[in-house]
Amino acid sequence: MSTQTQVGxxxxxxxxxxxxxxxxxxxxGWTVKxxxxxALRDTPPPEVLExxxxxxxxxxxxxDGDAPAHGYSVVHEDEDGCYVVVGWWSPNRVILHSRTWLAxxxxxxxxxxxxxxxxxxVWELVAMGHERDAWVRHVLQPAEPDYPAYLASTVxxxx
Numbered sequence: 001m002s003t004q005t006q007v008g009x010x011x012x013x014x015x016x017x018x019x020x021x022x023x024x025x026x027x028x029g030w031t032v033k034x035x036x037x038x039a040l041r042d043t044p045p046p047e048v049l050e051x052x053x054x055x056x057x058x059x060x061x062x063x064d065g066d067a068p069a070h071g072y073s074v075v076h077e078d079e080d081g082c083y084v085v086v087g088w089w090s091p092n093r094v095i096l097h098s099r100t101w102l103a104x105x106x107x108x109x110x111x112x113x114x115x116x117x118x119x120x121x122v123w124e125l126v127a128m129g130h131e132r133d134a135w136v137r138h139v140l141q142p143a144e145p146d147y148p149a150y151l152a153s154t155v156x157x158x159x
Contacts, residue, residue, distance in 0.1 A: 010080060017123045018042045021154030022049070027056050029063030030088065033072040033151065035127040044077045051075065051108040052084045055101040058111060059086040067091045068147055070139075072131050074124045081105055085120050087128065093139055096132070123159060130155040 020043050022034040034052065036044040044052075052075035063069040071088030082105070087098040100114035120128055130153075138150035 014122065016158040018158055019123065019126055019156055021156045024151055025053065025056070027053070027060060029065070030056075030060050030069040030071055031147075031151065032056055032060075032088075033070075033131065033154065035072065035074045035154075037074060037076040037123045037127075039076075039078045044075055044082075047108055048075055048077050048082055051082050051103055051111070054109070055084040055099075055111055056086050058101070059099040060088055064091050068145075070147065070150065072127070074120070074127045076121065076124055082108060083114070083121070083124070085124050085128065087131065089135065089139075093135075093145070126159045127155060 017037055017039055020036045022036055022043075025032045025034055034049075036049070036052075038044050052073050055075075056071070056073050060069075060071060069088070071086065073084055073086045075082065075084040081103055083100065083102045085098060085100050087096050089096060098119065100118055100120065101111045102114055103109070103111055134150055134153035138153060139145040139147065
């Protein structure tokens with residue numbers, strides 16, 4: 001991958017990849033659920049997880065001290081580089097904001113926002129779909145939001 005290359009142009013043959021739920025993280029007042037996807041191994045290594053954390057820090061707006069602040073990240077390592085989708089819920093709890101970042105293996109500190117409005121690939125969408133359903137089930141539908149249940153609800157496996 002080259003950050004000058006258009007995302008989604010490289011031919012890829014679909015085969016299941018491992019999606020792993022990672023420990024949630026606290027970032028500047030936000031609670032961020034974390035996932036890892038890899039075409040190379042079961043779980044991305046520490047340097048890839050650090051790349052994802054930098055993307056989260058760069059993406060999230062200041063937390064609104066009056067409302068719980070929740071989001072998630074899905075980091076994905078592939079042969080050509082790393083990608084991370086960062087999603088966060090608005091204070092009204094029904095709008096998802098997101099940003100997608102990429103970096104080449106030579107420099108995982110050089111985050112570039114994904115070009116052409118790229119959002120997520122089919123593997124990252126598994127976690128994103130789960131997060132939507134968990135948010136509705138535990139935060140929007142109950143009379144009172146159950147944030148601990150939302151945070152406990154994760155997805156892992158081969159997809």
